[in-house]
Amino acid sequence: MRTERPRRHGGGATSGAAPGPGARAAEHGAHKAGPEPRDAAPAVSGPGLRRGATRRKLFDAAVTLIAEQGFSATTVDEIAERAGVAKGTVYYNFASKNVLYEELLRDGVDLLATSLQEAADRAVHAGGTRVDALDAMIRAGLDFIAGSPSLTQLYVAELWRTNRVWQPTLQSVRGRAVAVVESVLRDAVAVGELSEELDIPLTASALLGMVLVAALDWLSFQPHRSVEDVHASLSRLLQGRVSPVRPG
Amino acid sequence: MRTERPRRHGGGATSGAAPGPGARAAEHGAHKAGPEPRDAAPAVSGPGLRRGATRRKLFDAAVTLIAEQGFSATTVDEIAERAGVAKGTVYYNFASKNVLYEELLRDGVDLLATSLQEAADRAVHAGGTRVDALDAMIRAGLDFIAGSPSLTQLYVAELWRTNRVWQPTLQSVRGRAVAVVESVLRDAVAVGELSEELDIPLTASALLGMVLVAALDWLSFQPHRSVEDVHASLSRLLQGRVSPVRPG
DNA sequence: ACTTTTAGACTGACCAGTCAGAACAAAGGA
DNA sequence: TCCTTTGTTCTGACTGGTCAGTCTAAAAGT
Missing domain, CATH: 1.10.357.10 (Tetracycline Repressor, domain 2)
Incomplete structure (x- = not known):
């Protein structure tokens, strides 16, 4: 990925898609709709859910992979695999690979x-x-x-x-x-x-x-x-x- | 690119292609046939050709781009563009992006x-x-x-x-x-x-x-x-x- | 009832590497 | 001086694999 210059991928930024539940994104440039990451701040804590643990696992997996290979050379699939979660989970917890990093x-x-x-x-x-x-x-x-x-x-x-x-x-x-x-x-x-x-x-x-x-x-x-x-x-x-x- | 794990791209490693002129490669793991880079040693010198200058330009372009963006995030097209040469020239002078680096x-x-x-x-x-x-x-x-x-x-x-x-x-x-x-x-x-x-x-x-x-x-x-x-x-x-x- | 995770198929942009031929240079030849 | 030849260097359209990010319906957790 070119990282520096943001792409615009997939279905044209979820164009006009149904807003879905809770679209309160107010951080990071511009989020989308959908079930998306609710807040970026509580990295590992939050009102008691599994998210904390999952995020931790993702951090751990990402940090070693990226240290070894570099950011761009590390794929989201790899991170998910090493963390033992599904790819979708990564995107449920973080808006993008960049944000995760x-x-x-x-x-x-x-x-x-x-x-x-x-x-x-x-x-x-x-x-x-x-x-x-x-x-x-x-x-x-x-x-x-x-x-x-x-x-x-x-x-x-x-x-x-x-x-x-x-x-x-x-x-x-x-x-x-x-x-x-x-x-x-x-x-x-x-x-x-x-x-x-x-x-x-x-x-x-x-x-x-x-x-x-x-x-x-x-x-x-x-x-x-x-x-x-x-x-x-x-x-x-x-x-x-x-x-x-x-x-x- | 995953860099670390080599891909196998394009037309199946120039399968059986005409050897073309001068195929004396004897360095770097395994080159292919074709007009390819003749030797890696003389980075910038050599029996009076343009290659020296071209290689220098490519080094200069590559070093700044990669310093800014990282290896994997820097494309060969960018390097070529900044150096003011065509992409093919990069591959005429270096066996691969890795070798250039x-x-x-x-x-x-x-x-x-x-x-x-x-x-x-x-x-x-x-x-x-x-x-x-x-x-x-x-x-x-x-x-x-x-x-x-x-x-x-x-x-x-x-x-x-x-x-x-x-x-x-x-x-x-x-x-x-x-x-x-x-x-x-x-x-x-x-x-x-x-x-x-x-x-x-x-x-x-x-x-x-x-x-x-x-x-x-x-x-x-x-x-x-x-x-x-x-x-x-x-x-x-x-x-x-x-x-x-x-x-x- | 609500939140979080899953599996994986799918998309569309992206990019390393290739190849056939064009441009160029050096060295005659007329 | 102006071709012709021969080998070198450069060119850029093209190919095929790769990957971020999306989506869905259902399962699991709390």
């Missing part, structure tokens, strides 16, 4: 930002320094990536692509993750733990990149190593480093 | 490894320390990425995908790039500039990741900044850091 990204990466934030808060509340907080975030990042390598994979593959329909989604999520790191860095500078010359945004993305790439490399090429081990190495790289300027 | 990756990323190596050598020969060499490599990396952001994009999107037909190609190239960094790190440790506790492979990939991600972020989100500026920031991050262990 977009919600998947949002759902997943939200978790990362949250997890980083919590790790930082915990470290600071436990009386650690800001650098300790950074270290805790590295650990949290590694744990998260180890737990969802496919998702990380997707994230890395998509983030810097411009012109994709789900770019806005990704950008906003990226913003959240980076913001967490940046705020810790800012605090650290304010408190005097780090040099004032520090370029906050750039350092934040460099750190994120360091963890991301190191983690993916670890999982791909040295999977036998333990998280602790990897964390220790990165930590050493950080500890000696993001500290106050040295003379010279 | 593979050669493109090889061609491009080879340049990166070479450029890193040269930068390192230059720094060392100029009498600098190993850390200076690392610094020079960061700079070379930034320059390279700034010059070919699309290529970098592709690289990042593909590297950790398993199960792709061009994985071997990428792996070998990645190996070359990482090897350059690792050798400098190893030297530095040997000479005593860096701690012996340093985890060479992991640090190498972390550094590469740092530069990669920082550069892509820079180009995407703060394009107005100068290379010098970005380099300085990363350099600071490095200088204070990958140095001998500190007490404590």
